[in-house]
Amino acid sequence: MENLFTEEFWSTAVSNGVNWLITELPGLLIIIVLFFLLSRGVGALIRKMRKTLISRADKNESVDADEAVKRINTLTSIIQGVFIIVLWVVFFMLFLQKFGVNIGPILASVGILGLAIGFGAQELVRDFISGFFILLENQIRAGDVGVINGTAGLVEKIELRTITLRDFSGTVHVFQNGKISSLANMTKDWSAMVFDIGVAYKEDTQKVMDIIKQVGDELQEDPDFGSDILEPMEVFGLDAFGDSAIIIKARLKTKPIKQWTIGREYRKRLKSAFDEQNIEIPFPHTTVYWGEEINPLKLDVDKMPVSKS
Numbered sequence: 001m002e003n004l005f006t007e008e009f010w011s012t013a014v015s016n017g018v019n020w021l022i023t024e025l026p027g028l029l030i031i032i033v034l035f036f037l038l039s040r041g042v043g044a045l046i047r048k049m050r051k052t053l054i055s056r057a058d059k060n061e062s063v064d065a066d067e068a069v070k071r072i073n074t075l076t077s078i079i080q081g082v083f084i085i086v087l088w089v090v091f092f093m094l095f096l097q098k099f100g101v102n103i104g105p106i107l108a109s110v111g112i113l114g115l116a117i118g119f120g121a122q123e124l125v126r127d128f129i130s131g132f133f134i135l136l137e138n139q140i141r142a143g144d145v146g147v148i149n150g151t152a153g154l155v156e157k158i159e160l161r162t163i164t165l166r167d168f169s170g171t172v173h174v175f176q177n178g179k180i181s182s183l184a185n186m187t188k189d190w191s192a193m194v195f196d197i198g199v200a201y202k203e204d205t206q207k208v209m210d211i212i213k214q215v216g217d218e219l220q221e222d223p224d225f226g227s228d229i230l231e232p233m234e235v236f237g238l239d240a241f242g243d244s245a246i247i248i249k250a251r252l253k254t255k256p257i258k259q260w261t262i263g264r265e266y267r268k269r270l271k272s273a274f275d276e277q278n279i280e281i282p283f284p285h286t287t288v289y290w291g292e293e294i295n296p297l298k299l300d301v302d303k304m305p306v307s308k309s
Helices: 005-025 025-059 066-099 105-121 120-135 205-219 259-276
Strands: 145-148 152-160 162-165 171-177 184-185 190-197 234-241 244-255
Touching: 025 066, 066 120, 066 244, 120 152, 120 162, 145 162, 152 171, 190 205, 205 234, 205 244, 205 259, 244 259
Parallel strands: none
Antiparallel strands: 145 152, 145 184, 152 162, 162 171, 190 244, 234 244
16 A cells, blocks of 8 residues: 555556557557447448348349348348347457456356356257247248237247247237247238138028129229239138038138238128128027927017006
8 A cells, every 4th residue: 555655656657557558549449440330330231231132022023022021121130130249249358458358268268158058058049049940941020920829919029039929919928939839920921811701591602602702803903902912712612501500611812911901891891792682691599489380489569558547
């Protein structure tokens, strides 16, 4: 402590500080500027690459532009994140070296620590490996609607460790990639709305099928909805005999994520068409029979006489 108040101590400290400012500070400033420029450059390069790839996808008629954009955005975001992490690690090591810290033992310790973490964090490693293959195999992308482990929703973000899903009510679900046991993509390449249309047994099946097809064709010709429909209405025919209805199955193929909008509009138009043609859409009801002739019981309700007091 006594050395702190001596002239020799402060003279040496000032001299060492001046020498460090002359020899090391310029290099440190250069490293900071390079890190800033590289980080901005990586961001600009990724954005340019994303824009170029999207432009090429738009010009390629054999590629679905919307699907390509989802995949490009997902992959470029992952690449940008990896580059930024690498830049930060390199910057931190060079920064320590400029302050005279020997990074050799640090690198060796990091290697040993990484090995220990690898044994203790097998679940984390599994998440990263699973996330890598999800991206590599293009199983699902940001912007898709999927069902993950029984939970349906819009995929908001895909990372190497997790997938973020937002359901219809707005609740956000985060799934570890290594714990995804089932994954269904409802909007990859194309989507479809399947209709199970029930009509009364007394109706002419062929007439009903013709109406179903006609409504689908009219919807496809509509300028507001036709651009989202990929193929004409498919009517597969009589699919089942229900308790109170015959079930006719049909399908409309649409652009990804458009099936619900198209399905709602189609059901509205089909209901109007059935009403116009007096096609009965059955609903649960009960018929009461009375007597040996098995005729329905008919009740006549007479007006009760009003007693005068």
